[in-house]
Amino acid sequence: MSDDESMERSPRDEETEVPALLDRLGPEVEAGDRGLIETLGLLPYALDDPPVRAEVKAGLMAEVERSRAAATGRLATVERRTRWLMPLAAALALALLGLAGLQFSRLEDQQRTIDELSAQLGRVEADGAELAEMRRALARTDARLRMMTRRGTEFCLLKPVGDDPRFARATATMVIAPERDEWFLAVEGLEPCGGEVCYQLWFLTQGGSVAAAAFDAGEGSQRIELGGKGQVPSGVRAISITHERASEPAEAPVTVLFADQAMTLL
Amino acid sequence: MDTEQAKARRAAAAEDRRLLAEIAAGRPDALSALYDRYSGMLQALAYRVLGDLSDAEEILQEAFLQVWNQATRYDPGRSSVSTWLVLITRSRAIDRLRSRRVAQRTVAAAEKEKRQTHTSPQGPADVLRDERRRRLAEELSRLPPEQRQVLEMAFYRGMTQSEIAAESAVPLGTVKTRTLLAVRKLRKALGAQYEELL
Structure with missing residues (x-):
């Protein structure tokens, strides 16, 4: 170690910073010690510098030109892309608009289909109700047919009473099951009553009259059938159908049909 | 004499900054002028580090391409233009030195350089x-x-x-x-x- 090394004194930070700065010396050095950086930057001036070959500069400038051309090309590319950007955006917007219209049209079609299917479903349900009613009617008819073909079933033919022309062509048939726990009545030729008037079916017994059912005739004097489950009163001597006010059944009823004879077929 | 030289050095530093600003603006002629001012010294630096003239020429080109591409990064608050150029060239040369592991060859070339006598052309710009x-x-x-x-x-x-x-x-x-x-x-x-x- 030379004398000046041992004699010189330096601030503590300089002792540590100068070697550390040399260890990391680069183009991005910190400006903490500008004087030190510039001193080191002067060092290469001590070197002899032979002429640089012209080809080196030519190569550098050619590379710079290529770099500029590439940058210009990139710029042109960006400009081209920018130029097409608005028409492309407009085309996309139109396409989206068309797509939205198509979707809306399809939505309407789907809604129409749903409405049609709903209507069909309603018709099917209505048909189903009608079919159920037909099945119920068929079951009633079947039950009455079986009742009519049983041994001991009684039939009573009710005939018009009096001279009232409204009831002159009316007829009715009462069928009573052998066990007398079920009956049904088929009536034809009665006109609809209208208003508060109705027809009343009576079982006439020794002890008095027992009301069995109140009913009205159908449009056009069509055949109607009444059915009843329940015990037919014992000691029935006759059956009658009267025409009377529903609110005042006991006041002056008019007997329309009457039967006091029963017969069995089987 | 010293005062005139000092003025000349200050003017040269100002010219360096002007050239670098033009390079940052994309002027190749400014790069060419800066190259003419410093290529000799920077090539010598790269040669001193690498000990191979072909490598030194490549480093010189790479350094000036970096100047071309990164002129906007120059911070006058950190170093002068000439020192910035020196540090760029030195960093690239030392990176090359480390990557090629030519340390031994460099030592030999350095010894050889000490024995050589260079005769650089002398002109007004070299004063x-x-x-x-x-x-x-x-x-x-x-x-x-x-x-x-x-x-x-x-x-x-x-x-x-x-x-x-x-x-x-x-x-x-x-x-x-x-x-x-x-x-x-x-x-x-x-x-x-x-x-x-x-």
Whole structure:
């Protein structure tokens, strides 16, 4: 170690910073010690510098030109892309608009289909109700047919009473099951009553009259059938159908049909 | 005379900054002018680090391409233009040195360079550079050999203080002290020159 090394004194930070700065010396050095950086930057001036070959500069400038051309090309590319950007955006917007219209049209079609299917479903349900009613009617008819073909079933033919022309062509048939726990009545030729008037079916017994059912005739004097489950009163001597006010059944009823004879077929 | 040279150096530094600003604006002619001003010294630096002229020429091209591409990154608050160029070239050369592991060849070339006598063309534009070279050589020659060696190992070979200590077989503290003293002496001797660069 030379004398000046041992004699010189330096601030503590300089002792540590100068070697550390040399260890990391680069183009991005910190400006903490500008004087030190510039001193080191002067060092290469001590070197002899032979002429640089012209080809080196030519190569550098050619590379710079290529770099500029590439940058210009990139710029042109960006400009081209920018130029097409608005028409492309407009085309996309139109396409989206068309797509939205198509979707809306399809939505309407789907809604129409749903409405049609709903209507069909309603018709099917209505048909189903009608079919159920037909099945119920068929079951009633079947039950009455079986009742009519049983041994001991009684039939009573009710005939018009009096001279009232409204009831002159009316007829009715009462069928009573052998066990007398079920009956049904088929009536034809009665006109609809209208208003508060109705027809009343009576079982006439020794002890008095027992009301069995109140009913009205159908449009056009069509055949109607009444059915009843329940015990037919014992000691029935006759059956009658009267025409009377529903609110005042006991006041002056008019007997329309009457039967006091029963017969069995089987 | 000194005052005129100082004025000339300040004008040169201002011209460097103007050229770099034009390079940042994309002017190739400015790059060409800056190249003419510094290519000789920077090639010498790269050659000093790498010991191979072909490598040095490549580094010179790469350094100026970096200047072309990154001129906007130059910060005048951190260094002068010439020092920025030196540091770019040095960093690239040392990176190349480390990647190619040509350290041995570099040492041999450095020894050879010491024995060579270069004859650079002399012209009006070289006056300042020659004056600077003369002053540097003079001040470096005044340094004790062990201090100059430490400085050159750190600057031209990119060696850390620990690596220098290991290769020189001296304690790390001694290496740091020699480095500090060398830099301090140069700084004192060349203070006027680098201040004119700012």
